[in-house]
Amino acid sequence: MKDQVTVIGVGCTKFGDNFDQSYEDLVVEAAQAAFADAGIEPERIEAAWLGTFSPHAGHGKASVSLGDALRLYGKPISRVENYCATGTDAFRHAAMAVAAGVYDVVLVVGAEKLKDRSVRGLASDGRHPYRDDGLTAPGMFAMAANRYFHQFGGGREALARVAVKNHHNGSLNPKAHFQMRVTEEQVLKAPLVAWPFGLYDCCPTTDGAAAAILCRADLARQFRADPIRVKGIGLAVTSGRPWYDSAFDYVGFEATRAASRQAYRMAGVADPVKEVDLAEVHDCFTWTEITNYEDLGFCGKGEGMRFIGEGRSALGGDLPVNPSGGLKSFGHPIGASGVRMIYEVATQLRGQAGPRQVPGAELGLVHNLGGPGAVACVVLLGQ
Amino acid sequence: MKDQVTVIGVGCTKFGDNFDQSYEDLVVEAAQAAFADAGIEPERIEAAWLGTFSPHAGHGKASVSLGDALRLYGKPISRVENYCATGTDAFRHAAMAVAAGVYDVVLVVGAEKLKDRSVRGLASDGRHPYRDDGLTAPGMFAMAANRYFHQFGGGREALARVAVKNHHNGSLNPKAHFQMRVTEEQVLKAPLVAWPFGLYDCCPTTDGAAAAILCRADLARQFRADPIRVKGIGLAVTSGRPWYDSAFDYVGFEATRAASRQAYRMAGVADPVKEVDLAEVHDCFTWTEITNYEDLGFCGKGEGMRFIGEGRSALGGDLPVNPSGGLKSFGHPIGASGVRMIYEVATQLRGQAGPRQVPGAELGLVHNLGGPGAVACVVLLGQ
Numbered sequence: 001m002k003d004q005v006t007v008i009g010v011g012c013t014k015f016g017d018n019f020d021q022s023y024e025d026l027v028v029e030a031a032q033a034a035f036a037d038a039g040i041e042p043e044r045i046e047a048a049w050l051g052t053f054s055p056h057a058g059h060g061k062a063s064v065s066l067g068d069a070l071r072l073y074g075k076p077i078s079r080v081e082n083y084c085a086t087g088t089d090a091f092r093h094a095a096m097a098v099a100a101g102v103y104d105v106v107l108v109v110g111a112e113k114l115k116d117r118s119v120r121g122l123a124s125d126g127r128h129p130y131r132d133d134g135l136t137a138p139g140m141f142a143m144a145a146n147r148y149f150h151q152f153g154g155g156r157e158a159l160a161r162v163a164v165k166n167h168h169n170g171s172l173n174p175k176a177h178f179q180m181r182v183t184e185e186q187v188l189k190a191p192l193v194a195w196p197f198g199l200y201d202c203c204p205t206t207d208g209a210a211a212a213i214l215c216r217a218d219l220a221r222q223f224r225a226d227p228i229r230v231k232g233i234g235l236a237v238t239s240g241r242p243w244y245d246s247a248f249d250y251v252g253f254e255a256t257r258a259a260s261r262q263a264y265r266m267a268g269v270a271d272p273v274k275e276v277d278l279a280e281v282h283d284c285f286t287w288t289e290i291t292n293y294e295d296l297g298f299c300g301k302g303e304g305m306r307f308i309g310e311g312r313s314a315l316g317g318d319l320p321v322n323p324s325g326g327l328k329s330f331g332h333p334i335g336a337s338g339v340r341m342i343y344e345v346a347t348q349l350r351g352q353a354g355p356r357q358v359p360g361a362e363l364g365l366v367h368n369l370g371g372p373g374a375v376a377c378v379v380l381l382g383q
Numbered sequence: 384m385k386d387q388v389t390v391i392g393v394g395c396t397k398f399g400d401n402f403d404q405s406y407e408d409l410v411v412e413a414a415q416a417a418f419a420d421a422g423i424e425p426e427r428i429e430a431a432w433l434g435t436f437s438p439h440a441g442h443g444k445a446s447v448s449l450g451d452a453l454r455l456y457g458k459p460i461s462r463v464e465n466y467c468a469t470g471t472d473a474f475r476h477a478a479m480a481v482a483a484g485v486y487d488v489v490l491v492v493g494a495e496k497l498k499d500r501s502v503r504g505l506a507s508d509g510r511h512p513y514r515d516d517g518l519t520a521p522g523m524f525a526m527a528a529n530r531y532f533h534q535f536g537g538g539r540e541a542l543a544r545v546a547v548k549n550h551h552n553g554s555l556n557p558k559a560h561f562q563m564r565v566t567e568e569q570v571l572k573a574p575l576v577a578w579p580f581g582l583y584d585c586c587p588t589t590d591g592a593a594a595a596i597l598c599r600a601d602l603a604r605q606f607r608a609d610p611i612r613v614k615g616i617g618l619a620v621t622s623g624r625p626w627y628d629s630a631f632d633y634v635g636f637e638a639t640r641a642a643s644r645q646a647y648r649m650a651g652v653a654d655p656v657k658e659v660d661l662a663e664v665h666d667c668f669t670w671t672e673i674t675n676y677e678d679l680g681f682c683g684k685g686e687g688m689r690f691i692g693e694g695r696s697a698l699g700g701d702l703p704v705n706p707s708g709g710l711k712s713f714g715h716p717i718g719a720s721g722v723r724m725i726y727e728v729a730t731q732l733r734g735q736a737g738p739r740q741v742p743g744a745e746l747g748l749v750h751n752l753g754g755p756g757a758v759a760c761v762v763l764l765g766q
Binding site for chain 2: 064066093
C-alpha cells in the first residue's frame with residue numbers, strides 16, 4: 001500500500017465546548033474545509049467513512065448521518081469504530097479501499113460531540129469489567145503510571161513537563177480547545193483526579209470534527225502539487241483486559257509496539273528517531289505520552305522521562321511530539337482525534353503550521369491508542 | 384477487485400434462543416468452524432473484522448472481544464457497523480483489505496446476542512426521529528407495504544406466500560432458528576403486529592454468529608480446490624430519513640437499487656435474472672423480500688407479487704430466493720446476518736446445501752438492508 005494513496009485535502013473545526021454546533025454542523029464544517037483545501041466539489045467523493053465512537057449509546061451518529069449532513073446520497077458510507085483509535089482506523093480503511101483500486105477519491109470524517117451529555121460509561125460495552133469494577137480511564141492509566149514510577153523512578157514532575165509542553169503548543173494553535181500556557185507549578189498544584197494525575201494531566205472532554213480526502217497517488221497531482229503520501233499503516237489489538245492480564249507489566253502498551261512495527265515495516269523506517277520528523281501521539285494522560293515515546297521506539301523503556309526532560313519532544317527538539325497541543329490541549333472528541341492528528345501532520349508536512357511549524361518536516365507519525373490500552377493504530381505520512 | 388479475493392472457509396452457529404452461549408461462545412464456534420472448513424490454523428489469520436451492531440449500548444461487543452475470544456493478539460482487528468447491513472459491510476472491508484494487498488488471509492465474524500435483553504431502541508442513535516415519534520421497524524415497513532398495495536393492488540395473501548416459502552426452506556435447514564413449516568392460513572390468522580404484518584410476516588429476535596475466511600485469489604488453491612470468488616460488491620447510503628423524505632415513494636428502496644448497480648457493474652452482470660442462480664436477501668418483513676425482488680432487478684416495480692406467486696423465487700424456481708430460510712426463518716442477529724448469508728451462498732455454490740440445494744448454482748447474490756431502508760450492501764459470489 002506504501003505510496004499508493006495520498007491525502008489531498010484536510011479540514012478541522014475549532015475543538016472545544018461547541019454548544020452552538022450540532023453533530024452535523026461539525027461534520028459539515030470539517031468536510032467542507034477539506035473539500036476547499038483539496039479544491040474539489042463534493043460530487044467527486046466516491047465513498048466515505050465516518051469515525052465515531054458510540055452512536056447507539058447516544059454519542060455521535062452513524063453512517064446515514066454523514067450522508068444526510070453532506071447530501072452524499074447513493075454512495076458507500078461506512079462507520080468504523082475502534083475505541084479511542086476510531087479516527088485513525090477509519091482513515092486506515094479509507095486508505096485500503098483506495099489502494100484496492102475500488103475508489104479513486106474518498107472522504108473520511110472523524111466526529112464526536114461529547115459536551116451535550118455525560119461521558120460516564122463511555123468505555124462500557126454493556127458487561128464491561130472496568131465499569132463493573134468502578135474503574136475509570138484516569139484510574140486505570142494512573143495505576144500504570146504509579147507502577148512505572150515504582151520501576152523506573154521519577155514522579156509527577158516528569159508528567160508536568162508533558163502538560164507544560166503540550167499546553168505551550170496548544171497556545172500556538174487557534175483550533176485547540178485550550179490555548180493557555182501552564183507552569184509546572186500550576187500543574188503540580190492542580191486538584192488531583194487520580195494519583196499521580198492532577199487536572200492538567202488529563203485530556204479534556206471536547207466536541208470536534210476533522211476530515212481528510214484521500215486520492216489514488218497517480219491521480220493526486222490533478223488536484224494539487226503537494227499531495228501527502230501514506231507511507232505506512234499499522235493496527236494492533238492486544239488483550240482487551242490488559243489491566244487484568246498477569247502478563248501485563250503496567251509500564252507500556254504492546255498494542256503500540258506492534259502497530260508501530262507494522263507501520264515502520266511498510267514504510268521502510270529503520271530508525272524512527274532519525275527518520276520521523278514529528279509525531280502526534282495519544283496523550284490521553286501525560287503519562288501515556290511518556291510511555292508512547294518508548295513504545296514507538298523514540299527511546300528505550302524507562303527513558304521517556306529523560307526524553308521529555310531533555311526537551312527532545314518539544315518544538316525545537318529533535319523529534320517534536322504533539323506540536324498541535326495533543327489531546328491534552330487540543331482536546332479529545334473520541335472519533336475525531338485520529339483524523340485531527342492526520343490534519344495536523346498534513347499541515348506540518350506542507351509547512352503551513354505557522355508558529356508551531358516543525359521546520360523541514362518530511363515524515364510525520366500519527367498514533368492513536370484505545371481499548372483502553374488494547375488497541376493502537378499508527379499512520380506514517382510523508383512527502 | 385473482481386476475482387482478486389476468494390472465500391476459502393465459512394462457519395455458522397445454530398441460530399436461535401442461544402441462552403446457553405455467551406457472545407464469545409458464539410464468536411468462537413463460528414470462527415472455529417470457518418478455520419476447520421478452510422483447513423487452516425488460526426495463526427494464519429493476519430487481520431480480522433467484527434461486524435456487530437451496538438456494543439456500547441450493550442448489544443454485542445467491540446474489536447477487543449474478538450481478539451480475546453480467539454486469542455488473536457497483536458494483529459489488526461476492526462469493528463464495522465452499518466445498521467442491519469453491518470455483516471455484509473464488514474465482509475466488504477475485509478475483501479477490500481485483501482484486494483489492497485495489505486493482507487493475504489483474513490477473518491470476518493458477524494455476531495449478535497439479542498435474546499439476553501430487550502431490543503427496544505435498537506435502531507436508536509440517541510436523538511432519532513423514529514424513536515422520538517414512536518415508530519418501530521414493523522411500523523415503518525408496514526407503512527410502505529400499505530402504500531405498495533395501494534399503488535399496485537394485492538394484499539396480505541402475497542406476503543403470506545413469502546412466509547410460507549421461507550418457513551418451508553428453513554424447515555430444511557438444521558441451523559435455522561425456526562424449522563417449522565407454516566400454511567398460508569396460519570400466516571393470515573396469526574396475531575397482527577402492524578397491519579398488514581402479522582406475526583409470521585416479521586423476522587424474529589435471534590442470537591447467532593457466522594464467520595468467513597478470505598484469501599488472495601492467487602493463493603487460494605493452497606488451501607482448497609474450490610475457493611469461492613468475490614465477483615462484485617456494492618454499498619449505497621440514501622437519506623437516513625426516507626420515511627420523512629418527500630421524494631420517497633414508499634414502494635421500494637433506492638439504496639438497494641444503487642448498491643446492486645455497483646455490484647452488477649463490478650461483476651459484469653448484465654441480466655441478473657438470467658445470471659444470478661440464487662439470492663439471499665434481507666427479508667426483515669415479508670414485504671421487504673417482495674420489494675427486494677424489484678429493487679435488485681429480478682422483476683419490474685410492482686411485479687414482485689407475481690414473482691413470488693408464480694413460484695419463481697421458490698426452491699425449484701428459476702431464481703430461488705432465501706433458500707436458507709431467510710431472516711424470516713433463519714433469524715436476524717443483526718451483525719451476524721450478512722455473514723450468515725455469505726455462509727449460505729458459499730455452501731450453495733459448493734453444492735453442499737443438502738435438501739435445500741439449488742442445483743448447479745454458479746453465481747449467488749447476498750443483500751443486506753439497514754438504516755432502516757437507507758443502507759444496502761450487495762455481494763456477488765461465484766465460482
